[in-house]
Amino acid sequence: xxxxxxxxxxxxxxxxxxQAADLVVSAAASLTDAFxxxxxxxxxxxxxxxxxxxxxxxxxxxRQIASGAPADVFASADETAMDKAVAAKAIDPATRQDFAANxxxxxxxxxxxxxxxxxxxxxAATVKRVAYGDPASVPVGRYTRAALEQQGLxxxxxxxGVLAQNVRQSLDYVARGEVDAGFVFATDATIMKDKxxxxxxxxxxxxxxxxxxxxxxxxxxxxxxxxxxxxxxxxGRGILAGFGFEAP
Amino acid sequence: MSIDVAIRQSLxxxxxxFELDIAFETAxxxxxxxxxxxxxxxxxxxxxxxxxRPDAGHVRVDGHVLYDAAAHIDVPARDRGVAYVFQDYALFxxxxxxxxxxxxxxxxxxxxxxxxxxxxxVQMLALFELAGVADSHPxxxxxxxxxxxxxxxxxVAEPRLLLLDEPFAALDPALRGRMRMELLALxxxxxxxxxxxxxxxxxxxxxxxxxxEIRDGRVVR
Amino acid sequence: MASLWVxxxxxxxxxxxxxxxxxxxxxxxxxxxxxWRSHARxxxxxxxxxxxxxPPTVLGYYLLVVLGRRGVLxxxxxxxxxxxxxxxxxxxxxxTLVAFPLVQKAARAAFEAVDPQLEGAARVLGLREAAVxxxxxxxxxxxxxxxGALLAFARAMGEFGATLMIxxxxxxxxxxxxxxxxxxxxAGDDHAATVMVLVVSATCVAALxxxxxLAPDHTRRSRP
Numbered sequence: 023x024x025x026x027x028x029x030x031x032x033x034x035x036x037x038x039x040x041q042a043a044d045l046v047v048s049a050a051a052s053l054t055d056a057f058x059x060x061x062x063x064x065x066x067x068x069x070x071x072x073x074x075x076x077x078x079x080x081x082x083x084x085r086q087i088a089s090g091a092p093a094d095v096f097a098s099a100d101e102t103a104m105d106k107a108v109a110a111k112a113i114d115p116a117t118r119q120d121f122a123a124n125x126x127x128x129x130x131x132x133x134x135x136x137x138x139x140x141x142x143x144x145x146a147a148t149v150k151r152v153a154y155g156d157p158a159s160v161p162v163g164r165y166t167r168a169a170l171e172q173q174g175l176x177x178x179x180x181x182x183g184v185l186a187q188n189v190r191q192s193l194d195y196v197a198r199g200e201v202d203a204g205f206v207f208a209t210d211a212t213i214m215k216d217k218x219x220x221x222x223x224x225x226x227x228x229x230x231x232x233x234x235x236x237x238x239x240x241x242x243x244x245x246x247x248x249x250x251x252x253x254x255x256x257x258g259r260g261i262l263a264g265f266g267f268e269a270p
Numbered sequence: 271m272s273i274d275v276a277i278r279q280s281l282x283x284x285x286x287x288f289e290l291d292i293a294f295e296t297a298x299x300x301x302x303x304x305x306x307x308x309x310x311x312x313x314x315x316x317x318x319x320x321x322x323r324p325d326a327g328h329v330r331v332d333g334h335v336l337y338d339a340a341a342h343i344d345v346p347a348r349d350r351g352v353a354y355v356f357q358d359y360a361l362f363x364x365x366x367x368x369x370x371x372x373x374x375x376x377x378x379x380x381x382x383x384x385x386x387x388x389x390x391x392v393q394m395l396a397l398f399e400l401a402g403v404a405d406s407h408p409x410x411x412x413x414x415x416x417x418x419x420x421x422x423x424x425x426v427a428e429p430r431l432l433l434l435d436e437p438f439a440a441l442d443p444a445l446r447g448r449m450r451m452e453l454l455a456l457x458x459x460x461x462x463x464x465x466x467x468x469x470x471x472x473x474x475x476x477x478x479x480x481x482x483e484i485r486d487g488r489v490v491r
Numbered sequence: 492m493a494s495l496w497v498x499x500x501x502x503x504x505x506x507x508x509x510x511x512x513x514x515x516x517x518x519x520x521x522x523x524x525x526x527w528r529s530h531a532r533x534x535x536x537x538x539x540x541x542x543x544x545x546p547p548t549v550l551g552y553y554l555l556v557v558l559g560r561r562g563v564l565x566x567x568x569x570x571x572x573x574x575x576x577x578x579x580x581x582x583x584x585x586x587t588l589v590a591f592p593l594v595q596k597a598a599r600a601a602f603e604a605v606d607p608q609l610e611g612a613a614r615v616l617g618l619r620e621a622a623v624x625x626x627x628x629x630x631x632x633x634x635x636x637x638x639g640a641l642l643a644f645a646r647a648m649g650e651f652g653a654t655l656m657i658x659x660x661x662x663x664x665x666x667x668x669x670x671x672x673x674x675x676x677x678a679g680d681d682h683a684a685t686v687m688v689l690v691v692s693a694t695c696v697a698a699l700x701x702x703x704x705l706a707p708d709h710t711r712r713s714r715p
Contacts, residue, residue: 082677106679151577156660158678184577185660187677195659199561200576321611347614360612364630374616379625427617 045245046092048076048083050099050161050232051188052124052207056265057097063261064252071245079188080104081159087112087237094246097121097234097253099189099207100161104233113235117247120270121254122232122262125208126165126225129218131199138203140222141170145178153195153204156185162192166205169226193218209266231270272297273431273465277317277327277337290314290324290487300457300479303467310487311467315433318465319354320347331431332463353424357436359416361408367419368395368404374427394422414445421456434466438473450476495686497663498671502691505579505654505667506647509586510594513643516587517594518636522624524595525602536599543592547652550588554657558584575657582658582665586650590643597639601632634705641702645695 049057054077061073076083076093080103087093088110096113098104107113130138136148144152155163163185170176186192189206196204197217204218207230211220234253236246252258259269276293290310303311316322318329320336323344329337331352336345361370365381372382372391382388384405395401398418403411408419417437424432437453438446454477457464466477474481483491520539524532542550558565558575568575575581605628613623629636651669658665660674668687675684 079677081679085677085679156674156678158674158680183661185662185666185674187655187660187673198555198559200555200559319611319615321615347611348617348619350615352615354612354615356608356612358608360606360608362609362612362627373613373626377617377622379622381626381630423616 044072044074045094045242045249046074046076047095047097047249048078048087048091048093048237049095049097050080050083050103051077051190052099052162052210053077053097053232054190055213056209056262056267059261059265060253060258063257064249067252068248073249079155079160081106081161082188084110084112087239090239092239092241093237094240094242095234095249096237097232098161099124099230099232100164101228101231101233102164103161104235107235112238114238114243115235117250118233118235119250119254120231121234121250121258122267123270124230124232124267125223126162126169126205126230127208127211127220128203128222128224129193129196129206129211130203130221131196132217132219133199134202134219136202138221141173141175141179141224143221144175144182144203149202150182151184151201152179152182153184153186153192153201154179155189155192155205156187160186160188162189162205162207165226165228165230166224168228169224172227212266232267272330272332273301273463274328274330275314275318277314277324277329279313279317279322279324279326281313288487292484292487292489293327294482294489296480296482298480299461299463300477301465302474302477302479302481303465303484304471304474304481305467305469305484307469309484311469311484312435314484315354315435315465315467318431319352319433320345320350321354334430351430353427353429353432355417355420355424355432355434355437358440359408359420361416361419361423363408366405366407367400367411367415370408370419371395371400371422371426373423390426394426398422413441414449417441417449418452421453425460425462431463431465434464436468436470437466438468438470446472447476453477494671494683495690498666498668498687499690501579501582501663501665502648502667502669505582505586505650506644508583509590509647509650510640510644512583512587513591513594514636514640517591517639517643518598518629521595521598522602522628525599539595540592542589547585547589547650547654548656551585551653551656554581554585554588554653558657577659577661577665579658579665582650582654582667585653585657586647589650589653590646593643593646594636594639597642598632598636601635601639602628604635605631638702638705641698641705645698645702648691648694648698 057075061075065071065073080098080100083096084103084107087096096107104118108115128141130136137143154166157163157167167176170179184195184201186195189210192204193206193210193214195201197214211218234250236243236250240246274295279290281288290313292310292314303314305311313322317324326339335343336350337343366384368391369382369384371394372388375388375390376382395404400415400418403415408416438449441449482489524536557563560566560569560576575584609627610623613627618626649669654667655670660666660670668691672684672687
């Protein structure tokens, strides 16, 4: 039976996708590390449930869900993405709740010699490129634009803008030193403490809150609701706090 | 005025091994190298033109040393003053008849222009009765015309030696006799130094030259 | 529709530059390979074909590591004032790299199809090697090379993965059509995405039709 290993491999590959018993959680990119820990803790408490995590920019996740992707829970990094989900009837609005809060920070490469201590310093000619999420599809980009518009700095920074597909790409651009500065969430900056330095915490006109909801088309709404409840429980909040997230 | 050839070359490939060891010297204006295919005729011709490099020996034409292994002389093909008419003529398919004939007259990286007419090209077109097809491409003209284009292209730069590889093999029998007469007449009119290789005894008879017969890489007569 | 013309013009600029560079580079390498008698030839050929099979993200990562500000070459270029990451020139490099094998392979096949006797004839007629190349080998291989260049142009038009990694997504500066399509789809702007998708598709179909029309078969059919 020369083909047996091959057949076994093909069958194994089949288990990699989402199975009926799997709980698919689509979460904002900034939740990557925190939700991996939350997922593990949830699985430990609910043997038999496998949590499949799908991370991307919130709007990308929303598009996937609205197009019929088999997700059960949606956690976004801003209210705009969740509003769009409500408008698209992609989630059950009754389940929508805020579960965490965050802050916007301006970061620079750890070895940066540029004098960047706040958004106003980005106007300097020595600052050539600034990374932030694409405001059209990435929440951190929307927060950045709103904050800079309030300070009258948006036009100057936009001219130097490098649009990232999600917040972690902005973080990576700064960590690699390909840009002079970037806007990410405070929780993201902590992950690469050795490669990036927080130059300033940037006040946003609206507070940065993370809403969570059960997906409208979920085939296992009870399990989805259980996961959502776990995220909002004392244990869930404790894990999130460990990654720097604040209470809503 | 003479041709002095003495070359040795061994060729090997997976299946067989071929030893060429040819020497002949003649002052004749018409030389015919005669032998069956595979005897080493083309190899000899390529060595004389500078398209192949023998292992040892020499090639001298009219006292000019073109190749001498012992003296480390190997004049590149472009500087030998030797013209070569290939068996299937090797006319440039992307150029017109006039451009083919004028090819050697123009140095540099550009081909002669389509409408360009060097007086020597005009002369050749007239001599070989090709004026009517001057702007045609080689694929559009007859076999006899193709051979005349190849001859005209070879002669336009006034070579000291004209090499012809089986010049009549590609022609149909009716045309063959006529082209033999044409070549003989041309040689006599221009007093060309000619070397023809052939496997056809009829060519030997028609050209009435000094004949070197080779077989299996050796001169037998 | 201003949001279409800017990325379209940029895409054409990048694709044309990439094709032009490949015409010089790909043809030179192809000619050298077609005349090189060595067993190492096929090894070199395989390495040069890698961009055709490697995921564009792998190529993009290589480029970022080599050309980035902290990269092997990038740091050195940075001191010379040359920036490639997040510039349209970076996009040209990405497109050139992915399209290179298409020109190289087509050109090599075209050069190998040239009758060596014609090159020999040119030498006997007094030409130096460079002149033999420009007057005989290149014109006879021109159709095959042009077909390869059109394929490369179409490939460069559609290049996305490596471009996004090295050139990023800077509207008006490095946002080519394929990157703009990606951004539009993510943002839910299906109308803009549809228009751009149709433009890219039409351009690529036109390039492929032209490449097919220039293929060697056609030459024979059109010359009775």
